[in-house]
Amino acid sequence: AQRVTQPEKLLSVFKGAPVELKCNYSYSGSPELFWYVQYSRQRLQLLLRHISRESIKGFTADLNKGETSFHLKKPFAQEEDSAMYYCALSGGNRPGAGNMLTFGGGTRLMVKP
Amino acid sequence: NAGVTQTPKFQVLKTGQSMTLQCAQDMNHEYMSWYRQDPGMGLRLIHYSVGAGITDQGEVPNGYNVSRSTTEDFPLRLLSAAPSQTSVYFCASSQHLRGTYEQYFGPGTRLTVT
Numbered sequence: 001a002q003r004v005t006q007p008e009k010l011l012s013v014f015k016g017a018p019v020e021l022k023c024n025y026s027y028s029g030s031p032e033l034f035w036y037v038q039y040s041r042q043r044l045q046l047l048l049r050h051i052s053r054e055s056i057k058g059f060t061a062d063l064n065k066g067e068t069s070f071h072l073k074k075p076f077a078q079e080e081d082s083a084m085y086y087c088a089l090s091g092g093n094r095p096g097a098g099n100m101l102t103f104g105g106g107t108r109l110m111v112k113p
Numbered sequence: 114n115a116g117v118t119q120t121p122k123f124q125v126l127k128t129g130q131s132m133t134l135q136c137a138q139d140m141n142h143e144y145m146s147w148y149r150q151d152p153g154m155g156l157r158l159i160h161y162s163v164g165a166g167i168t169d170q171g172e173v174p175n176g177y178n179v180s181r182s183t184t185e186d187f188p189l190r191l192l193s194a195a196p197s198q199t200s201v202y203f204c205a206s207s208q209h210l211r212g213t214y215e216q217y218f219g220p221g222t223r224l225t226v227t
Contacts, residue, residue: 004155006155009153032213032214036216043218043219043220043221044156044203044218045218046215046216049213049215051211051212051213052211052213086155086156088156090213090214099144099146099161099163099207099214099216100146100158100161100171101146101148101156101158101216102158102172103148103155103156103157104155105153105154105155106153106155
């Protein structure tokens with residue numbers, strides 16, 4: 001069974017400090033990993049996908065298959081980064097499996113001024 | 114485009130009542146899904162559809178029914194509401210883009226069952 005674990009429910013940092021939101025997964029195959037973000041009073045939206053190897057809003061995430069991790073990092077946190085962050089995984093052999101996400105429990109990031 | 118829309122935004126039900134949560138998308142996406150969001154548990158997949166007329170169960174399907182008669186609509190039915198179904202429900206649609214799927218979420222429906 002596939003599983004995503006985000007060990008921290010709350011992460012509080014000061015503005016300008018580095019941020020790392022942890023994500024570990026279990027999956028017997030080649031998963032696709034994503035980070036989704038939900039800002040206050042907004043919809044859940046895609047932030048990053050591992051396949052794209054991109055940096056969005058200063059955030060990056062590297063898939064480490066050896067450690068089965070996909071941690072989200074940003075060198076200098078901003079107040080507007082305060083939000084709920086979800087790590088998610090998709091995969092499997094069923095039709096449309098790439099469309100089905102397994103989410104972690106989420107980490108609330110609070111960036112203090 | 115309105116994207117993914119959900120109605121109602123809030124709903125209170127009594128145990129045993131039935132209701133339908135509506136979801137519609139105007140992006141011509143093949144794939145649609147329903148998730149429930151509970152504190153500390155993230156989002157869990159209830160049911161999903163890979164196209165009109167095709168639905169399948171997700172991780173937590175018990176107590177819910179779905180149908181997909183058109184590409185645009187994907188309603189979620191609660192047959193006999195229970196307090197354990199108190200949650201926030203999100204509908205999503207997705208397309209295959211740049212080698213992967215990108216999901217678009219609706220604003221959510223907050224359901225309370227008393």
